[in-house]
Amino acid sequence: MSLSRQSNAASNPGLASALKTARAAYLERNPKSHAAYTKATESLPGGGTRTTLVVDPFPLMIDSGRGSTITDLDGHTYKDFLSDYTSGIYGKSNPVLLDAIRSALDQGLQFGAHTAHEGRFAAGLVSRFPSMELVRFANSGTEANMLALTAALKHTGRNKVVVFDGAYHGSLLCHFHSGDKGTPEGVVRAPFDFVIAPYNDISGTKALLDPIKADVGAIIVEPMLGAGGCIPAEPEFLRELRGYATEIGAVLIFDEVQTSRLSPGGRQALLGITPDMTTIGKFFGGGFAFGAFGGKREIMEMFDIRKPGAISHGGTFNNSPLTMVAGATALEHLLTREALERLNNLGDYMRDTLNRDLKASGVPFHVKGLGSINQLYCTLPEQDRDAAMEVLFFKLLEKGYWVAQRGTLALNFENNPEEVDGFVSAVVDAAGMVAAVAASTA
Numbered sequence: 001m002s003l004s005r006q007s008n009a010a011s012n013p014g015l016a017s018a019l020k021t022a023r024a025a026y027l028e029r030n031p032k033s034h035a036a037y038t039k040a041t042e043s044l045p046g047g048g049t050r051t052t053l054v055v056d057p058f059p060l061m062i063d064s065g066r067g068s069t070i071t072d073l074d075g076h077t078y079k080d081f082l083s084d085y086t087s088g089i090y091g092k093s094n095p096v097l098l099d100a101i102r103s104a105l106d107q108g109l110q111f112g113a114h115t116a117h118e119g120r121f122a123a124g125l126v127s128r129f130p131s132m133e134l135v136r137f138a139n140s141g142t143e144a145n146m147l148a149l150t151a152a153l154k155h156t157g158r159n160k161v162v163v164f165d166g167a168y169h170g171s172l173l174c175h176f177h178s179g180d181k182g183t184p185e186g187v188v189r190a191p192f193d194f195v196i197a198p199y200n201d202i203s204g205t206k207a208l209l210d211p212i213k214a215d216v217g218a219i220i221v222e223p224m225l226g227a228g229g230c231i232p233a234e235p236e237f238l239r240e241l242r243g244y245a246t247e248i249g250a251v252l253i254f255d256e257v258q259t260s261r262l263s264p265g266g267r268q269a270l271l272g273i274t275p276d277m278t279t280i281g282k283f284f285g286g287g288f289a290f291g292a293f294g295g296k297r298e299i300m301e302m303f304d305i306r307k308p309g310a311i312s313h314g315g316t317f318n319n320s321p322l323t324m325v326a327g328a329t330a331l332e333h334l335l336t337r338e339a340l341e342r343l344n345n346l347g348d349y350m351r352d353t354l355n356r357d358l359k360a361s362g363v364p365f366h367v368k369g370l371g372s373i374n375q376l377y378c379t380l381p382e383q384d385r386d387a388a389m390e391v392l393f394f395k396l397l398e399k400g401y402w403v404a405q406r407g408t409l410a411l412n413f414e415n416n417p418e419e420v421d422g423f424v425s426a427v428v429d430a431a432g433m434v435a436a437v438a439a440s441t442a
Helices: 012-029 031-040 095-106 116-128 141-156 202-215 235-248 266-271 297-303 322-331 337-361 384-396 417-440
Strands: 062-066 069-072 077-080 134-140 160-164 193-197 216-221 251-255 277-280 293-295 365-370 373-378 407-408
Touching: 012 031, 012 384, 012 417, 031 407, 095 322, 095 407, 116 134, 116 293, 134 141, 134 216, 134 297, 141 160, 141 216, 141 277, 141 293, 141 297, 193 202, 202 216, 202 235, 202 322, 216 235, 235 251, 235 266, 251 266, 293 297, 297 373, 322 373, 337 365, 337 417, 365 417, 373 384, 384 417
Parallel strands: 160 193, 160 216, 216 251, 251 277
Antiparallel strands: 062 069, 069 077, 134 293, 277 293, 365 373, 373 407
């Protein structure tokens, strides 16, 4: 779904009318959010600082959260099935995290110095990810990917970065599509020399890269496209890509910012594939801004300031004491193998049940994904899909469920099977309403 504020016009009159009605009802139900948003536009361009959260006519303003529930300024509560695009894996009020954070606060805010928790947290990550012999911290997945690519290019002495069709590697490495001729309008990209290869197509990738392989310094890939639609990479594609990167002397980077929740060691551990570097972020910060990149010792030692010519990597909040404590606590007590297995099994159950019931209902929707990360799709004619997804979004809000307007679904530890069953019923019912209005004027 487009992230612009432009209206999602539908060629289907029934959908166009339903969308207009849904927006009007949304406005009537949420006057306090509307007022807060209007006030925000006086000092924030577009009323916010995160394009992903754009909603037409305005986004809801959240007042509080508890467990798996959030409450907006107008007092409506929603069961959270988005979990802040995977980063809210712990729910809104995990007592173990809150206690650790309160204790850290009692020790004081920013020290401008190292703490023992920094090494504690790093050791926990290195022990989990097969590819991380050493690790560095940053403030977001975007930063982690930028730094990993910079390190890979310096290590190889080459200039080209391979990304894949549909990839999103953060706000400055975003929305890559094979038809791009330069940087698309509305997208700001870091000035790397990008080559866009076909996802899940190793033959096409090799054919594209073979003529320029001596210039390829880094190949970065998501083991499942995240913002690109929760499309899993085929295991054989990743295995072949691992071999090809070695063959041509490029650094292979797995962006596991999202897929790192599929197992304690991410999808690379599930598949037994070890990249040269890995990037993570989101939930590993225990609720605070966080990113990290790690990899082979020979690459990561370029950041060892004890060595001549080391790469300088500053950042005021790279080792924020609150983040270090929260992240280490989450790693040690919450992100256990058993907890992740339960969560991802619940996600598989949700996806399978949704697809079964949507198919049985004959509605034009289905779900793709892996484990606890999924994406709702609409199969109506292309010109009507955005409008249909938006109507579905508003209907689910009315039923008390929080998802992404583009259809992203991510579970958190506070979701339970009963909530999932209720959500499945709500989606099937709402999808039926959308299908009915679309069919009424087809």
